[in-house]
Amino acid sequence: MSSSISLHFDVSGDDFTRAGEASTQVKKTLKKIGYDSDAIRRVAIAMYEGEINMVIHAGGGTADVEIYPDRVDIVLTDEGPGIEDVEKAMTAGFSTAPDNVRSLGFGAGMGLPNIEKYTDSMRIETEIGVGTKMFLSVNAGGSNS
Amino acid sequence: MTVSEAAKALNMKILAGGDKTSLSRDIRHIYTGDLLSWVMAKASEGDAWFTVMGNINALAVASLADCACIILVENAVLDANAKEKADSISMPVLQTGRRAAEMIIELDTLMKTE
Numbered sequence: 009m010s011s012s013i014s015l016h017f018d019v020s021g022d023d024f025t026r027a028g029e030a031s032t033q034v035k036k037t038l039k040k041i042g043y044d045s046d047a048i049r050r051v052a053i054a055m056y057e058g059e060i061n062m063v064i065h066a067g068g069g070t071a072d073v074e075i076y077p078d079r080v081d082i083v084l085t086d087e088g089p090g091i092e093d094v095e096k097a098m099t100a101g102f103s104t105a106p107d108n109v110r111s112l113g114f115g116a117g118m119g120l121p122n123i124e125k126y127t128d129s130m131r132i133e134t135e136i137g138v139g140t141k142m143f144l145s146v147n148a149g150g151s152n153s
Numbered sequence: 154m155t156v157s158e159a160a161k162a163l164n165m166k167i168l169a170g171g172d173k174t175s176l177s178r179d180i181r182h183i184y185t186g187d188l189l190s191w192v193m194a195k196a197s198e199g200d201a202w203f204t205v206m207g208n209i210n211a212l213a214v215a216s217l218a219d220c221a222c223i224i225l226v227e228n229a230v231l232d233a234n235a236k237e238k239a240d241s242i243s244m245p246v247l248q249t250g251r252r253a254a255e256m257i258i259e260l261d262t263l264m265k266t267e
Contacts, residue, residue, distance in 0.1 A: 025234055028213030032242075035217065052217040053193050060190075060210075113206045118190035125194065 013037065013075040019059050021068025024112060030071045031055035038075065047148040050126040051080050054144055057119045058084040064109050065089065066140065079128075082144040090136040098124065154180050154264050156222045156245050159201065162263055163256060165224065165247040168231050170239035178245075180221045183260060185253050189214045196220055201260065203253040205229035207246070212238040222246070226253040 015037065017030035035052040055071065062069040066088020074081040091097050098120050105115030124130050128147045134140040157176035160167055167176070181199030186192045187206050196202055198219040204211060207223075207230050215223050222245040225231060231239070231246055239246045249256055 025209045027210065028217070031217060032213065049198070049217075049219065056193065056213065056217050057190065112208060112210055113187055113189035114210070116188040116190045118188070118194060122190055122194045 011077075013041070015071075015073040015075070017071040017073075019062050019068045019071055021063060021066065024063055027059045027063045028056055030059055030073075034073050034075075034080075038080070041075070043075075043080075044148045047080065047146055051082070051146045054123045054126045054146065055082055055084075057122045058082070058142060058144070060114055061119050062086045062088070064105050064114065069139075077148070079145055079147045082142075082146075084142040084144070085139065086141075087139040090138060090140055091132065091134040092136065094132055094134060154260075154267055156180060156201070156247070159222075159260060159263070160245075160247050163249065163259060165249045167245060168225070168239075168248050169236040169246045170222075170242070170244040172243050175222075175243040175245045178221045180260075180264065183257055183264075184220070185257060193218050203257060207231040207235055209235045209238050211235065212242065212244055212246075215244050216242050220244070224249065224256065226251065226256060 020026050031052050035048055038048045066086035069086030072083045096102055100121040101117040103115045103117035109115045127144045129145040131143040155177050159180055180201045184196045184200040185203040187204050189210055193214045196218040200220045201222050201224055202220045203224045203226055207225050212235050225248045228250045
């Protein structure tokens with residue numbers, strides 16, 4: 009079966025209160041079509057972290073989601089400053105988030121590690137001054153966590 | 154133990170998100186923490202989540218992690234837009250003036266003696 013559902017979202021850059029809208033929407037869609045609940049949870053968490061990252065660091069971006077019967081592919085694209093040291097950014101506890109973000113409960117340096125933990129594959133393309141593109145994939149039924 | 158039973162037993166206020174369905178949801182475990190990414194990674198489905206974070210992002214986290222309810226401790230405030238969100242997604246937000254540690258011990262005891 010090759011049919012898939014495509015969803016596109018604009019993630020607003022200046023508004024923390026709206027972060028989570030895309031992931032909530034995707035979660036709803038997956039629930040409606042009866043997707044595997046563990047996969048739904050992993051997709052929702054990974055996407056929310058991705059959204060928050062784009063709001064904190066990149067002034068927003070876009071999220072493109074492709075739902076297949078056996079997996080969900082997510083592409084997060086932003087035109088932010090890029091990630092200087094991806095390996096360092098992947099380290100749990102490392103964060104460059106400003107203080108005002110920390111006071112909201114973010115900036116614990118868990119974003120990228122969480123995304124890696126909850127997805128089955130994760131690839132980052134980033135260029136300083138140009139932006140970052142993150143390719144994520146979550147398999148239905150096959151938990152990696 | 155359901156959310157409404159816990160609210161009653163521990164004398165907590167229901168600030169938002171409490172409808173018939175959401176209040177009758179079972180609390181399966183207890184979780185506590187204030188760093189949202191941390192909570193999202195570690196909280197599990199059906200948790201009663203004890204925290205001081207009453208902002209709209211906490212609602213998103215509770216919803217994505219499928220918590221049974223948020224319990225604001227030490228009278229931590231629920232923001233107006235967070236209240237609106239809680240009502241719209243039916244996520245119960247309870248409040249107590251007491252500390253998380255005391256509350257968790259009591260709730261845990263109640264859940265074990267059920």
